[in-house]
Amino acid sequence: MAEHDGSPFAGYLRQVTAQLAHLTPAQRTRIMDELQAHLEDAASEQGRDPADPAMQAAMIRTLGPAHKLGREMARAYSREQQMSVLGWRFWLLWTLGSGLVWAITSPLGYGDGTMWRMPMSGVLMTLLHILILQQHVAQANWWRRGLLGFCGPWLIAMVVYWLLPWESFTEARAELTLFASLAALGIISGIGQWAVLRPFLRAAPVWLVVPFVTLLLSFMGELSVNVRLIPLGMMRQLDAIGGWAGMFVLLSFLFGLLYGAISGTALLALTWRRPARPQPA
Amino acid sequence: MSAPQRELLKGSLELIVLTLLEHEPMYGYQMVKEVGTRSAGGLQIKEGSLYPALHRLEQTGLVESFWQPRQDGVNRRYYRLTAQGRAALPARQAEWQSYIVAVQGVLQHG
Numbered sequence: 001m002a003e004h005d006g007s008p009f010a011g012y013l014r015q016v017t018a019q020l021a022h023l024t025p026a027q028r029t030r031i032m033d034e035l036q037a038h039l040e041d042a043a044s045e046q047g048r049d050p051a052d053p054a055m056q057a058a059m060i061r062t063l064g065p066a067h068k069l070g071r072e073m074a075r076a077y078s079r080e081q082q083m084s085v086l087g088w089r090f091w092l093l094w095t096l097g098s099g100l101v102w103a104i105t106s107p108l109g110y111g112d113g114t115m116w117r118m119p120m121s122g123v124l125m126t127l128l129h130i131l132i133l134q135q136h137v138a139q140a141n142w143w144r145r146g147l148l149g150f151c152g153p154w155l156i157a158m159v160v161y162w163l164l165p166w167e168s169f170t171e172a173r174a175e176l177t178l179f180a181s182l183a184a185l186g187i188i189s190g191i192g193q194w195a196v197l198r199p200f201l202r203a204a205p206v207w208l209v210v211p212f213v214t215l216l217l218s219f220m221g222e223l224s225v226n227v228r229l230i231p232l233g234m235m236r237q238l239d240a241i242g243g244w245a246g247m248f249v250l251l252s253f254l255f256g257l258l259y260g261a262i263s264g265t266a267l268l269a270l271t272w273r274r275p276a277r278p279q280p281a
Numbered sequence: 282m283s284a285p286q287r288e289l290l291k292g293s294l295e296l297i298v299l300t301l302l303e304h305e306p307m308y309g310y311q312m313v314k315e316v317g318t319r320s321a322g323g324l325q326i327k328e329g330s331l332y333p334a335l336h337r338l339e340q341t342g343l344v345e346s347f348w349q350p351r352q353d354g355v356n357r358r359y360y361r362l363t364a365q366g367r368a369a370l371p372a373r374q375a376e377w378q379s380y381i382v383a384v385q386g387v388l389q390h391g
Contacts, residue, residue, distance in 0.1 A: 030358075031332075031336075033356070033358075034309070034332065034358045035332070037308070037309075037355065037356065037357050037358060038309050038310050038328060038332075040355060041308065041309075041310035041311075041357065042310055045310070045314075062327065062328050062329070063327075063328050063329045064327065064328075064329030068329065069329045069332075069333070072329070072330070072333035073332065073333050073336060075333065075337075076333045076334075076336035076337040076340055077336070077340055
């Protein structure tokens with residue numbers, strides 16, 4: 001594609017694409033390249049140099065005011081896409097914020113240095129979700145897909161690791177509440193990321209929901225039997241901690257579950273998105 | 282072209298684009314030239330209107346685009362009708378014909 005430099009036409013293109021903030025970077029680049037190719041076609045037919053400022057000025061006059069062209073281009077893309085991209089960006093900020101709150105409140109709540117490994121896991125998963133979103137607001141490439149391919153199994157393995165030693169979960173320790181949110185988040189994240197990587201799952205959203213809900217319910221059910229993870233049991237655990245630490249534990253638990261629920265809802269919603277029309281090569 | 286003609290062209294631009302693409306893929310500058318040729322200079326498409334129309338049609342699934350290299354190796358964006366666009370074109374042309382007949386009827390009565 002033609003390079004965009006400091007020429008008058010390049011400046012004009014930048015003004016046009018300034019109206020297209022809701023489009024993906026790939027879409028904006030395509031529009032710029034297309035208009036640049038149009039300039040070159042016109043110059044070629046007229047036997048002129050596309051870099052000639054007079055030629056570029058004539059083309060700019062033909063295309064019309066940059067803000068008007070940009071506005072018309074923006075209208076060409078559906079409100080659904082506009083809201084989708086804005087919505088994803090808002091969700092990304094919310095995910096980051098809630099994940100950071102979760103990561104910070106955990107050690108403050110438990111006051112145990114060993115608990116730092118939990119926030120580190122939470123921050124890492126937050127970053128992973130940011131990468132997932134970035135894939136949908138920008139063109140996916142091989143390293144993002146490779147990272148997602150690694151993260152999905154990794155999160156599932158981490159959840160299985162926490163679930164296996166059931167005997168340790170019988171201890172009446174408050175970090176079990178954090179384990180519950182972490183495990184739920186791991187299940188949601190792992191399946192969600194595999195859904196991103198497996199295009200055929202987008203055509204069968206019911207298939208995705210059924211095993212996910214079954215797994216989550218079975219996990220919550222068994223954990224509640226073993227450690228009584230019910231509101232009364234949780235409050236007893238919080239009473240055992242007491243004071244401000246208990247409040248931080250509660251805040252950590254709530255943000256962890258909220259983070260997992262919103263993440264799961266958003267990731268599952270990807271399976272209902274209309275697949276992008278394939279672009280011919 | 283007068284302002285009223287520009288407004289009329291704006292309203293029929295999508296139909297013109299779909300008709301141009303009926304038999305072969307075209308790129309933007311080619312469409313501008315082709316309209317001028319076929320209309321014997323009577324119609325002049327503004328590029329500032331053409332590209333938004335092309336992108337609108339692509340978003341609605343009536344056309345699709347692809348890059349194809351020119352002789353000098355630089356890529357150029359071509360457009361062609363999709364199956365959906367090909368199916369919709371006769372109806373749109375019929376609508377336009379009906380509109381023309383209706384307007385003619387009013388003008389003749391006047």
